[in-house]
Amino acid sequence: MLNPAxxxxxxxxxxxxxxxxxxVYLDSANTSQKPREVVEAMEAHYLRHNAxxxxxxxxxxxxxxxxxEGARVKIGDFIQARSSDEVIFxxxxxxxxxxxxxxxxxxxxxxxEVVISVMEHHSNLVPWQLACxxxxxxxxxxxxxxxGRLDLESAQRDGLINERTKVVSLAWVSNVLGTINPIRxxxxxxxxxxxxxxxxxxxxxxQRDTDVNALGADLLAFTxxxxxxxxxxxxxxxxxxxxxxxPPFLGGGEMIEVVRMENSTYAPPPHRFEAGTPPIAQAVGMxxxxxxxxxxxxxxxxxxxxxxxxxxLSGLGALPGVHILGPCEVVDRGGAVSFTVDGVHPHDLMxxxxxxxxxxxxxxxxxxxxxxxxxxQSSSRASGYLYTTPEEVNALVEAVAWSYDFFNSRTGRKS
Amino acid sequence: xxxxxxxQDIIIDHYRxxxxxxxxxxxxxxxxxxxxxxxxxxxxxxxxxxxxxSDVSYDAEGCAISQAATSVMCDLVIGRDVADSMALxxxxxxMMEGQGEVVPDEDRLEDAIAFAGVAQFPARVKCAMLGWSxxxxxxxxxxxxxxxxxxxxx
Ligand SMILES: Cc1ncc(COP(=O)(O)O)c(C=O)c1O
Numbered sequence: 001m002l003n004p005a006x007x008x009x010x011x012x013x014x015x016x017x018x019x020x021x022x023x024v025y026l027d028s029a030n031t032s033q034k035p036r037e038v039v040e041a042m043e044a045h046y047l048r049h050n051a052x053x054x055x056x057x058x059x060x061x062x063x064x065x066x067x068x069e070g071a072r073v074k075i076g077d078f079i080q081a082r083s084s085d086e087v088i089f090x091x092x093x094x095x096x097x098x099x100x101x102x103x104x105x106x107x108x109x110x111x112x113e114v115v116i117s118v119m120e121h122h123s124n125l126v127p128w129q130l131a132c133x134x135x136x137x138x139x140x141x142x143x144x145x146x147x148g149r150l151d152l153e154s155a156q157r158d159g160l161i162n163e164r165t166k167v168v169s170l171a172w173v174s175n176v177l178g179t180i181n182p183i184r185x186x187x188x189x190x191x192x193x194x195x196x197x198x199x200x201x202x203x204x205x206x207q208r209d210t211d212v213n214a215l216g217a218d219l220l221a222f223t224x225x226x227x228x229x230x231x232x233x234x235x236x237x238x239x240x241x242x243x244x245x246x247p248p249f250l251g252g253g254e255m256i257e258v259v260r261m262e263n264s265t266y267a268p269p270p271h272r273f274e275a276g277t278p279p280i281a282q283a284v285g286m287x288x289x290x291x292x293x294x295x296x297x298x299x300x301x302x303x304x305x306x307x308x309x310x311x312x313l314s315g316l317g318a319l320p321g322v323h324i325l326g327p328c329e330v331v332d333r334g335g336a337v338s339f340t341v342d343g344v345h346p347h348d349l350m351x352x353x354x355x356x357x358x359x360x361x362x363x364x365x366x367x368x369x370x371x372x373x374x375x376x377q378s379s380s381r382a383s384g385y386l387y388t389t390p391e392e393v394n395a396l397v398e399a400v401a402w403s404y405d406f407f408n409s410r411t412g413r414k415s
Numbered sequence: 416x417x418x419x420x421x422x423q424d425i426i427i428d429h430y431r432x433x434x435x436x437x438x439x440x441x442x443x444x445x446x447x448x449x450x451x452x453x454x455x456x457x458x459x460x461x462x463x464x465x466x467x468x469s470d471v472s473y474d475a476e477g478c479a480i481s482q483a484a485t486s487v488m489c490d491l492v493i494g495r496d497v498a499d500s501m502a503l504x505x506x507x508x509x510m511m512e513g514q515g516e517v518v519p520d521e522d523r524l525e526d527a528i529a530f531a532g533v534a535q536f537p538a539r540v541k542c543a544m545l546g547w548s549x550x551x552x553x554x555x556x557x558x559x560x561x562x563x564x565x566x567x568x569x
Contacts, residue, residue, distance in 0.1 A: 345477060345478040345479060345482075346453070346478075347453045347455070347477070347478035347480075347539075347542065348422070348478045348479045348480070351418060351421070351536070351539070352418055355417065355418040362453065363452065363453045363454055364453075364454045368454065371454070377454055377456075377476050377477075378453060378454040406418075406422070407427070407479070
C-alpha cells in the first residue's frame with residue numbers, strides 16, 4: 001500500500017495552515033497539488049536550458065527540443081500509446097476536446113449524430129454543441145440511472161447509437177458522480193456503426209493505469225494539472241491513422257510543411273495540431289509529474305483512491321442530512337464525492353469548511369445539465385489524491401457535521 | 416473575521432424565513448439573474464406605483480448570503496420611493512465593495528449592516544449583490560427613470 005504520510009513530504013503546500021488550521025486539501029479533482037520535483041524540473045529548464053523548440057538550432061535549442069520531445073515520449077509510454085507521434089500537446093483538456101470536436105466536426109453534416117452523456121463536464125459538451133451548430137448534425141445523449149450510472153438499457157432501447165452516429169464522446173470518470181463509465185462496451189458499440197470514440201480522461205488518467213488500446217478510445221483528452229503537473233498543458237492522444245486524416249485546428253508556425261501565399265501544406269501529426277510556440281516548460285513539468293507517478297505506481301495510486309473514497313462515502317454517508325450524488329459503493333467508482341447537506345447551501349458549506357482549513361468545491365462543477373438532471377441546484381465535492389490521508393477524511397466529516405449544526409440548530413450556531 | 420461573525424443571526428434568520436418571497440402580481444417587470452460561478456439564481460418582479468416601489472416579489476435559490484440579502488432588501492425598499500431605493504443600493508454597494516473599510520449607516524441600512532462582514536470575503540460580494548442587481552435591472556425594464564449612481568461602472 002502507498003503511504004500518504006511519506007508522500008506528503010514531497011508537497012510543501014500540504015504543510016500550510018489555512019485560517020489557523022492545518023490545510024486539508026480535498027479539491028484535487030479540480031486541480032492537484034504539485035510535488036517539489038515537478039517545480040524544480042521547470043525551474044531548471046528555465047534557468048539552465050531555456051530556448052524555443054524545433055526552430056532554434058543552437059545548443060540550447062537542441063536541449064529544449066530534446067526535453068520537450070522527451071516529455072512527449074514519457075506521456076506516450078504512460079498511456080501505452082503505440083508511438084509518441086500520437087501525443088498532441090494542447091493548453092488543457094478543454095482545448096484537446098475542442099480540437100477533437102472541431103476537426104471531427106468538419107466531417108459532419110445534416111443527418112449525422114453526435115452522442116455524449118448528461119454527466120459530461122461543460123468541456124465535453126459545449127464543443128460538441130458548437131460542432132453540431134456549425135455542421136447541422138444532431139446532438140444526442142445518454143441519460144443516467146437513479147444510482148448515477150450511464151443508462152445503457154434505455155440507450156439500447158432508443159437506438160441511441162445507430163448508423164447515423166459519427167462520434168461518441170464520454171467521460172471515462174465523472175468529475176461529479178465519480179462514476180467510471182464502461183468505455184470499452186460503448187466503444188465497441190460505437191465502432192460497430194463506424195463512429196469515432198472520444199474519451200474525456202481528465203479524471204481517469206490521473207488516478208488509473210491507462211492503456212489507450214484496452215480502453216477502446218480513438219481519441220483521449222487529459223490535462224496535466226490534475227496529475228501533479230503544471231497548469232497550461234494538456235494532451236489529446238489519438239490513433240495515428242485517425243489523426244493523419246484530420247484537418248488542422250489552429251494555423252501558424254510549426255504546423256506547416258510548405259507555405260505559399262495562395263495555400264499551404266501541413267505537417268504530419270502531432271505537429272499539424274500544434275501551432276506556434278508550445279508550452280515547453282510545462283511539458284518538462286508534465287514529464288516530471290509522470291516520472292513521479294510512475295515511481296509511486298499507478299496501481300498503488302488507484303488502490304489508495306479507492307480506500308480514501310470508501311472512507312469519504314462511509315463517513316459522510318453516516319451523517320444526518322447528507323445526501324451523496326452518484327454511486328455509494330466503491331465499485332466502478334472514482335474519487336470525486338459530491339453531496340448535498342440539508343439546510344446548508346454548497347456555497348455556505350464551502351465557506352464554513354474553509355474556516356476550518358478544509359478545501360472543497362461548491363457549485364455545479366462545470367456540469368450544470370447533470371445537476372438539473374439530478375434535480376439539485378448545486379452540490380459540494382470532496383476529492384482526494386495520492387497525498388490524502390484517512391485523518392483528513394475525518395477532518396472533513398467532522399467539519400461537515402459541525403456545519404450542519406451551525407446552520408440547523410440555534411444552540412449549535414451560538415456555541 | 417470568523418465565519419461566526421460573517422454569518423450573523425440576522426443573516427441566518429432571514430435565510431431561514433425569507434421575507435416577501437414568492438412571485439406576486441401585479442408587477443411591472445420581471446427579471447432572471449444568475450451568478451454563473453456558483454449557480455445562485457433569482458427571478459424577481461417589481462411593481463412601481465408613481466414614484467414608489469409598491470412591491471418586490473421573488474423566487475430565489477442560493478446561498479444564505481444571497482437569500483438573506485434579497486430578503487433584507489425587500490424589507491428596505493417596498494414602500495420606498497425609487498430614487499431613495501437606488502440611493503440605498505449605492506450605499507449597500509459601497510459597503511460591500513469597501514473590503515470592510517466602509518462604516519455603514521445603520522439608520523439607513525438597518526438589517527443590511529449585518530452584511531458588512533461579508534465585504535471582507537471578495538468571493539461572496541457577488542452573492543450579496545445578486546438581489547440588488549436584479550432589482551435595479553427590473554426597475555430599468557419597468558421603464559422608470561433611474562438616477563445615475565456614484566461609482567457606476569457602466
Ligand atoms: C471531466 C473533466 N473534463 C474536462 C475538464 C477540463 O479540464 P481543463 O480545465 O484542464 O481544461 C475537467 C476539469 O476541470 C474535468 O473534470
